[in-house]
Amino acid sequence: MAAGDSVLLTDLYQLTMLQAYHRQNMADTAVFELFVRRLPPNRGFLLAAGLEQVLEYLENLQFTAAELDWLAASGRFSRDFIDYLATLRFAGEVHALPEGTVFFPNEPLLRITAPLPQAQLVESRLINLIHFETLIASKAARCVLAAPGKLLVDFGLRRAHGAEAGLLAARAAWLAGFAGTATVLAGMRFGIPIFGTMAHSLVQAHDREEDAFEHFAYAQPDNVVLLIDTYDTEAAAHKVVRLAPRLRARGIAIKGVRLDSGDIAELSRNVRRILDEGGLQTVTIFCSGDLDEFRLAELAAVQAPIDGYGIGTRLDISTDAPSLDCVYKLQEYAGVPRRKRSQHKATWPGRKQVYRQLAEDGALAGDWLCLEAHPHPGEPLLQPVMRAGHRLTEAESLDLVRERVHRQLAALPAALRANRTEPYPVVIAPELQALAAELDRLEH
Amino acid sequence: MAAGDSVLLTDLYQLTMLQAYHRQNMADTAVFELFVRRLPPNRGFLLAAGLEQVLEYLENLQFTAAELDWLAASGRFSRDFIDYLATLRFAGEVHALPEGTVFFPNEPLLRITAPLPQAQLVESRLINLIHFETLIASKAARCVLAAPGKLLVDFGLRRAHGAEAGLLAARAAWLAGFAGTATVLAGMRFGIPIFGTMAHSLVQAHDREEDAFEHFAYAQPDNVVLLIDTYDTEAAAHKVVRLAPRLRARGIAIKGVRLDSGDIAELSRNVRRILDEGGLQTVTIFCSGDLDEFRLAELAAVQAPIDGYGIGTRLDISTDAPSLDCVYKLQEYAGVPRRKRSQHKATWPGRKQVYRQLAEDGALAGDWLCLEAHPHPGEPLLQPVMRAGHRLTEAESLDLVRERVHRQLAALPAALRANRTEPYPVVIAPELQALAAELDRLEH
Numbered sequence: 001m002a003a004g005d006s007v008l009l010t011d012l013y014q015l016t017m018l019q020a021y022h023r024q025n026m027a028d029t030a031v032f033e034l035f036v037r038r039l040p041p042n043r044g045f046l047l048a049a050g051l052e053q054v055l056e057y058l059e060n061l062q063f064t065a066a067e068l069d070w071l072a073a074s075g076r077f078s079r080d081f082i083d084y085l086a087t088l089r090f091a092g093e094v095h096a097l098p099e100g101t102v103f104f105p106n107e108p109l110l111r112i113t114a115p116l117p118q119a120q121l122v123e124s125r126l127i128n129l130i131h132f133e134t135l136i137a138s139k140a141a142r143c144v145l146a147a148p149g150k151l152l153v154d155f156g157l158r159r160a161h162g163a164e165a166g167l168l169a170a171r172a173a174w175l176a177g178f179a180g181t182a183t184v185l186a187g188m189r190f191g192i193p194i195f196g197t198m199a200h201s202l203v204q205a206h207d208r209e210e211d212a213f214e215h216f217a218y219a220q221p222d223n224v225v226l227l228i229d230t231y232d233t234e235a236a237a238h239k240v241v242r243l244a245p246r247l248r249a250r251g252i253a254i255k256g257v258r259l260d261s262g263d264i265a266e267l268s269r270n271v272r273r274i275l276d277e278g279g280l281q282t283v284t285i286f287c288s289g290d291l292d293e294f295r296l297a298e299l300a301a302v303q304a305p306i307d308g309y310g311i312g313t314r315l316d317i318s319t320d321a322p323s324l325d326c327v328y329k330l331q332e333y334a335g336v337p338r339r340k341r342s343q344h345k346a347t348w349p350g351r352k353q354v355y356r357q358l359a360e361d362g363a364l365a366g367d368w369l370c371l372e373a374h375p376h377p378g379e380p381l382l383q384p385v386m387r388a389g390h391r392l393t394e395a396e397s398l399d400l401v402r403e404r405v406h407r408q409l410a411a412l413p414a415a416l417r418a419n420r421t422e423p424y425p426v427v428i429a430p431e432l433q434a435l436a437a438e439l440d441r442l443e444h
Numbered sequence: 445m446a447a448g449d450s451v452l453l454t455d456l457y458q459l460t461m462l463q464a465y466h467r468q469n470m471a472d473t474a475v476f477e478l479f480v481r482r483l484p485p486n487r488g489f490l491l492a493a494g495l496e497q498v499l500e501y502l503e504n505l506q507f508t509a510a511e512l513d514w515l516a517a518s519g520r521f522s523r524d525f526i527d528y529l530a531t532l533r534f535a536g537e538v539h540a541l542p543e544g545t546v547f548f549p550n551e552p553l554l555r556i557t558a559p560l561p562q563a564q565l566v567e568s569r570l571i572n573l574i575h576f577e578t579l580i581a582s583k584a585a586r587c588v589l590a591a592p593g594k595l596l597v598d599f600g601l602r603r604a605h606g607a608e609a610g611l612l613a614a615r616a617a618w619l620a621g622f623a624g625t626a627t628v629l630a631g632m633r634f635g636i637p638i639f640g641t642m643a644h645s646l647v648q649a650h651d652r653e654e655d656a657f658e659h660f661a662y663a664q665p666d667n668v669v670l671l672i673d674t675y676d677t678e679a680a681a682h683k684v685v686r687l688a689p690r691l692r693a694r695g696i697a698i699k700g701v702r703l704d705s706g707d708i709a710e711l712s713r714n715v716r717r718i719l720d721e722g723g724l725q726t727v728t729i730f731c732s733g734d735l736d737e738f739r740l741a742e743l744a745a746v747q748a749p750i751d752g753y754g755i756g757t758r759l760d761i762s763t764d765a766p767s768l769d770c771v772y773k774l775q776e777y778a779g780v781p782r783r784k785r786s787q788h789k790a791t792w793p794g795r796k797q798v799y800r801q802l803a804e805d806g807a808l809a810g811d812w813l814c815l816e817a818h819p820h821p822g823e824p825l826l827q828p829v830m831r832a833g834h835r836l837t838e839a840e841s842l843d844l845v846r847e848r849v850h851r852q853l854a855a856l857p858a859a860l861r862a863n864r865t866e867p868y869p870v871v872i873a874p875e876l877q878a879l880a881a882e883l884d885r886l887e888h
Contacts, residue, residue: 002446004607008629011601012640015628020642020663026649070632076667116649123643127602128610135605157455158571159767161579163448164606166572184459185452188514196456198464199567201774204782205470205560209888219464223520231785231888261786313767322766323603323757330645338648341675342705444653444675 004164007063008070010124015071018117019081028334030116031351032123033108034130035329040321044416045424047141047405048097048109049172050133052395054126055386058090061122090118094386097354099396100137100175100404101381102412104426106369107354109134111382116333123328131326132165133172139293139318140176141409143311145417146296151308153195154181155288156316169316175401177409182310190398195310197225197258197286204230210239217247217254225256225286228271233259237271241278256284256307264289265304272305288312292319297418339439348432349439354381363411366425374431448497448608451507452514454568459515462561463525472778474560475795476567477552478574479773484765488860489868491585491849492541492553493616494577496839498570499830502534505566534562538830541798543840544581544619544848545825546856548870550813551798553578555826560777567772575770576609577616583737583762584620585853587755589861590740595752597639598625599732600760613760619845621853626754634842639754641669641702641730648674654683661691661698669700669730672715677703681715685722700728700751708733709748716749732756736763741862783883792876793883798825807855810869818875 003009021027036046063071063085072082092114103109110130112119143152154173157166170186180193187194198216206212209231217224224247228236237257244254257275259267264287275283287299288310299306313319329347330338339349350371355378359365368376385392415421447453465471480490507515507529516526536558547553554574556563587596598617604610614630624637631638642660650656653675661668668691672680681701688698701719703711708731719727731743732754743750757763773791774782783793794815799822803809812820829836859865 002448002607003611003629003633004446006629008632009601009607009610010628011599011626012628012631012638013626013642014640016640016664016667017642017646017660020646020660021649023663024659030645030649032645067632074631076664120643120645123645124602125607128604128607131603132605155455157453158568159575159770160572161576161605161761162608162612163446163453163569163572164608166453167447168606182455182457184454184456185447185450187456187518188452188511189447194456196458196460198457198461199564200784200786201474201476201564201567202461202464203888204774204784205465205474205777207780207888215468216461216464219467220460220520223460229786261789317605317766319766322605322761322763326603330648333649336651340644340648342644342673345705444647444651 001064004057004125005060006067007061007121008067010121014121014124015077017120019077021117021120022081022084027115027117029113030119030330031332032112032119032328033331033352034110034126035108035327036105037325037327037345038105039420040324042320042419043138044420045102045104045138045412046134046324047137047176048101048103048134049099049137049175050130050168051096051099051110051385053129053133053168054110055094055391057125057129058094058122058386058389059391061090063088088118088121089389090114090122091389092118092386093384093388095382096385097381098383098401098404100401100408102364102408103354103381104367104424106348106426107367108352108382111351113351127326127328131324133168134326135318135322135324136169136172136316137176139315140173140178141405142293142418143296143315144177145409146293147300147309150296150306151286152178153308153310154178154183154315155310155312157183159313160316165316173315175398176405177402192398198227200227200230203227209236210243213239213243214246217252221252224252224254225258226254227258227260229259229261233262233267234270234274237274240283241274241280244278244280254280254283256286258286258288260287260289264306265299265302268304268306284308286310290314337435337439339436341440348428348436350432350435352432355379356381358411363413364424366427368427368429369432370429371431371435374429376429445508448501448569449504450511451505451565452511454565458565458568459521461564463521465561465564466525466528471559471561473557474563474774475776476556476563476772477775477796478554478570479552479771480549481769481771481789482549483864484768486764486863487582488864489546489548489582489856490578490768491581491620492545492547492578493543493581493619494574494612495540495543495554495829497573497577497612498554499538499835499839501569501573502538502566502830502833503835505534507532532562532565533833534558534566535833536562536830537828537832539826540829541825542827542845542848544845544852546808546852547798547825548811548868550792550870551811552796552826555795557795571770571772575768577612578770579762579766579768580613580616580760581620583759584617584622585849586737586862587740587759588621589853590737591744591753594750595730596622597752597754598622598627598759599754599756601627603757604760609760617759619842620849621846623752636842642671644671644674647671653680654687657683657687658690661696665696668696668698669702670698671702671704673703673705677706677711678714678718681718684727685718685724688722688724698724698727700730702730702732704731704733708750709743709746712748712750728752730754734758737862781879781883783880785884792872792880794876794879796876799823800825802855807857808868810871812871812873813876814873815875815879818873820873
């Protein structure tokens, strides 16, 4: 069984709390909201992602016999409690921002309404899924904004943090607007276009670089992209020019070359000139190696003649901001709003909705964070997606999500697009502020 | 099937290169080595981890019928090549640093010797596994060094990058010397001790904080650790003091309290005083929240009266250095040493061994990176672990790995322990330097 499918991929305290809830018969309706407390440096916005994986998890949640046996043998739990866990399913409601929605701090992107134990148990995995995909989709969206018109491909699997990170990073980058990924399994699982060229090892395994190029072309005649930096990039570009007529005679066109090291702004110009002078104006230049949105913006600023980019480690890890301050907090229990007051970690209580205001030209003009019972004009962003543990609609197609992202990024105020120059206005509704103040007056 | 068990969790170029190798009958023996090119800032050493997962992967590597059908339908590959993939298994040799070995840049931690296609295909997943566990084990070792005698627990699952990262971070932290993890599945899969207290939601779900404490104690009488920062930390410490006699009357001892916010150096002192004055000298103080080795060192420097730490996000993501420059490079093919010469990315060619020198007191005194054919005095670090695709011994127990780490960290020169003040000497043997120079004179 995949680790992510196991209910035991959770923190022990979820189970110890469940045992306390069970003992006290605390099974009234709880409302938890998942949100990000603050933006990392450099980020002006975030892009919601991971909902589909969350819904799959909730639909399938149950303890296996082997897991129950192991828990029983641990000596931490009563037989009565283990028997109760055996029957536990998720039968609650989920409201969520649709994947690909732009959002901001304090805005819930997921709201779970369920009997307390069910809503509690799922915390660890829900954060684990939503945090990561949102992190990567947000990073990928910044790359898309930094390199308009360029072909962007996820190359990050090898240094992603484990198998699921590699697979879901491909998904998150695709929904944010990438052209595809190098990760084959993401093609099979999600239908994402896959891209691939060659590695240095193929060149090294041949005694002569030109033999490697030629053999690769015969084996992949429809996708001849040659890696030219193993020894000397410009010398290799000349070899590509010399090889082209021989391949053309066999009906094979060289599609592109790839650079992976050195000063790629300068090298790309020199290689472009060598290719053009050799009559290879249609051969594209694709670059990789330590790229991110900052580097893409620099290369765009100097108009480097590069057609596409493979973005690896810094995308799949979101290196400049590798985590979000993403939390899942109890906001209401048994009909009573709840508030955590810990220093610097206080929450806005109650079940909430986000209302988005749009300017006349469609640009995002500010959000209102409101109690659900006190609506506000604008577009309500949280949508019902699951009731009584069942989805309300089938899984959304990734093409639809990509269109949503495209529209929302186009509507993003300029101050948020690259390095945030001013925060996006999120108004805390007066009723919500009043409720928080009222709860703060309570003794606990 | 778990993503990590699929051969398709790889980069497309591995398959396109394999098709080229297949077409050219290039199946001679290849030697690839996996190493880290340079240390991240702040790191003085790295700790090898992930070998066990690599061996499992290699033993089980094969394409499923569904995967082969999908590849065939993609139109990228010939029928002949697909039939060849159906028979492909890993039948090579593996040499490796035992898990828990301290190592340095340019030193191979894994060497694969196999027919070229087999050794090529596994690149993406081998890096993906070794990179992540080594990253986290190295971070965890720094935490262990920064907090001698403290109970350290991995709390990072929720913000780890996906399911496998959460699970394997628990393993990596455990082998580096942590006392355990909050991740239940790591207990079941790897036998790692699991720890857990309660979340703020349990407190919030009760109208009165003291009721939450009392109910939790009844449900977990053997493990009463109370989270006291939901509203007012010091007020809650007084509630703990008032609750203790009532619990004692029922045979229940409070084991500890947990702080998760605010100035924990100051709060821990105040809470210690409140507990001590209330006769609760044996109740321990456990802290969590944005901790890492830097923060642990600060808290140790001011002698904060804290008994243990839960270390989450900054451990499971290795936030200050969330990736290593970890690569897998062809060093020999068909008996001929190979060298990549790309700018700033040149490699040391040939099959190599690392020899470690120890001072008289057992301290690490310097390593030699040598061609295997030219040994050097000292302890050879790379060990044979797999031959013809089969393990040479059964999986090493994590207890043995923990003992190795303990010994090696004790033998670490002071200059490498916290923030590196000088690099550890790794001598490139003269024969290796001569071979590299000779290859550089070759035309490719």
